[in-house]
C-alpha cells in the first residue's frame with residue numbers, strides 16, 4: 057500500500073480514537089452524575105469536610121480540620137502536607153484575603 | 166538553445182584559497198544536438214555543467230536559456246526551470262538508497278503534484294525502454310552499476326526535459342556497458358533531446374552520436390568543433 | 391496551485407518521508423515508542439490529578455460553609471456547653487441559616503491497623519446500639535448489614551454494635567472509613583462529656599457573607615477558629631497540585647533525557663541525509679519542498695506519539711483506574727477507598743500537552759534541515 061494512504065488510515069484511526077475518548081468521557085460523566093450527586097448529598101447531610109483519601113494517620117484524615125499547630129497550617133494560607141511542600145509561596149492576593157482570618161494578625165496581642 | 170557569454174566562476178572568492186575554475190567562457194549549446202565537453206581532470210567541465218544546468222550561478226557573465234536571461238533569477242524560479250527543462254545524470258548516479266527503482270524515478274516529479282498512479286505508469290514505461298522492467302521493485306542499492314545508471318537515466322526523463330545533462334556518464338562503466346549507454350544516448354538523441362555531457366573517454370567523445378566536441382583546459386575553451 | 395495538486399504533492403512528500411523513516415525502522419519505532427510512553431505518563435498524571443481534583447471540589451462543594459473550632463492554648467479543644475448559645479446571643483450573625491454542634495472523632499482499629507472516623511450525625515435516625523459503616527469497613531472487617539462488631543474503647547471497655555446498613559459504594563470517596571452511630575452511643579463510647587461538641591457547622595446562605603460572618607465570629611469569640619469551605623476546597627486543590635507537581639518533578643529527569651535523545655535524533659543530520667537533500671534539490675525540489683517533507687516527518691512522529699499516548703492514558707486512567715500511578719497520586723492508606731473517577735478533562739491542559747509534545751520535536755527536526763536545504767545544489771555533482 058502507498059505509505060501516505062497507510063499514514064492516512066493510521067492517523068484517521070488515531071484521531072478517531074482521540075475524539076472517541078472525549079465522547080466516552082462525556083458518557084461516563086453523565087453516567088456518574090447520579091453517584092456524584094448522591095455523594096454530594098451525603099456530604100451535605102453529614103457535614104463532611106474531607107475525602108477519605110489519607111486515612112493512615114489521624115491528622116491526615118481531615119487535613120482541613122487539623123489543629124492550628126499541626127503539620128499543616130501556621131501560615132494563613134499554608135494548606136499543605138508539609139510546610140515546605142510547595143516550591144513557591146502563595147500569591148500575595150490570596151494572602152491578603154486570608155490574613156484577617158488568621159488569628160495571629162486578627163487579634164492585636 | 167543555451168547561450169553562455171563571458172562566464173567566469175570563482176570558488177572561495179575573496180579568501181586566501183580563491184580559485185577561478187572558469188575564466189571567460191563563451192559557448193552556445195545547439196538544440197537537439199549532442200554536445201560533449203572534453204578536457205583533462207580539473208579543467209572545469211563539471212563546473213561548466215552546473216552552470217549550464219542552473220545548479221550553480223556564475224560569478225560573472227550571463228546565461229541565456231531560450232532567449233531569456235536567467236542569470237539574475239531568484240532561487241525559486243531557477244529551481245522550477247531546472248525541474249521543467251533539465252534532466253540530470255550524475256557521475257555517481259546519486260540514487261536514493263532504500264527506495265525502489267520506480268520510486269527513485271518518480272522523485273523529480275513529486276513537487277509537481279501529479280497523481281502517483283500516472284507517475285508510476287510513466288516510470289514503468291521508461292524502465293521498459295531501457296530493458297529494466299523486471300527490476301522495477303528492486304531497491305536501488307541491490308542493482309549493478311549499469312542498472313543503476315539506467316535508473317538514473319529514467320529519473321532524468323520523468324519530467325520530460327528538453328535538455329539532458331550527464332557528467333562523466335561512462336566513468337563507472339566497463340566497455341560493454343559504455344557501449345550500451347551509447348545506444349541509449351542515440352535513442353534519446355533521436356527523440357530530439359538536447360544533450361550535454363562531459364567525458365574524457367574517447368569511446369564517447371569520438372563516437373558518431375556526438376555532434377559537437379568542446380575542449381576545455383584550465384577553465385577556458387581551447388577548441389570547439 | 392489547485393487544491394487537488396497541492397494535496398497530491400503533500401502525499402508524495404509524506405510517501406518519501408515515511409520511506410526514509412522505514413529505512414531505519416527499528417530506531418524510529420523505538421523513538422516513537424519512547425515518545426508515546428512519555429506522553430502516556432504525562433497525560434496519565436494530568437488526567438488523573440485533574441479528575442480527582444475536580445471530583446473532590448464537586449462533592450465538597452456541599453460541605454458546611456463554616457466549621458468553627460475552639461482553641462485552648464492554641465490547640466483544638468471541645469466546644470463547651472453554652473458556647474453555641476453564646477454565639478446566638480452575643481453575635482448578631484446575619485445570614486447564618488443553621489448552626490449546630492457536631493460530634494466526631496477517630497478510632498484506631500488495631501485489628502486492621504487503620505483509623506476510622508466515628509460520627510454521630512444529627513439528622514439521621516440511627517437506633518441505639520446500631521451503626522452504619524462505610525464501604526471500606528465492609529471490605530476490611532467483612533461487615534454486612536445485621537452483623538455484630540465490637541470495638542474496644544479508649545477507656546478499655548468493649549462495646550458491641552449491630553451493623554444496620556453499609557453506605558453505598560458510589561460515595562466511597564468521602565465515606566470509606568465512616569462509622570455512624572447514635573449520639574448517646576458516641577458519648578458513651580468515647581466518654582465524651584455531656585453538652586460538649588467537637589466543633590460547630592454553620593451554613594450561610596449568601597456566599598458573599600461567609601467572610602464577614604467569620605470575621606465577626608473571630609472578633610467576638612477570640613478563642614474560635616473558623617474554617618471556611620473556600621479554604622477547604624483550596625486545600626484540596628493544593629494537595630493534588632502538590633502531588634501532581636511531585637510526580638512531574640520526578641518525571642522531569644525523564645523528560646530531559648528524552649529531550650536530549652530526541653534532539654540528538656532529530657537535529658543531528660547524518661551525512662547520508664545531507665547528501666539526499668542535495669540530490670533532491672538538484673533534481674528539482676525546492677528548498678520549501680525539502681522543508682515541508684521534513685516538517686511532515688516531525689509532525690507525523692510527534693502527532694502520532696501524542697495521540698497514541700493520550701488515548702492510552704485515557705484508557706489507563708478512566709477504564710483501568712490508573713493502576714500505575716494511583717498510589718502516588720491518591721496517597722497511601724490502609725483503608726484504600728475504591729472509587730472510579732468520572733472523567734473530568736481539562737481542555738487547556740490537553741492543549742498544553744499537545745503543544746509541548748508536537749511543537750518542540752517538529753521544530754527540532756526542521757532547524758538543521760533549514761541550514762542544509764539552503765546550501766547550493768551543485769555540491770551533489772562532486773560527491
Ligand SMILES: Nc1ncnc2c1ncn2[C@@H]1O[C@H](COP(=O)(O)OP(=O)(O)O)[C@@H](O)[C@H]1O
Nearest residue numbers: 176177184186205206207208209210211212213
Ligand atoms: N567547491 C569547490 N571549491 C573549490 N574548488 C573547487 C570546487 N569545486 C571545484 N573546484 C575546483 O575547480 C576546478 C574545476 O573542477 P571541475 O569543474 O570539477 O573539473 P573537471 O570536472 O573538469 O574535472 C578543480 O581544480 C577543482 O578543484
Ligand SMILES: [Mg+2]
Nearest residue numbers: 210211332333
Ligand atoms: Mg568532473
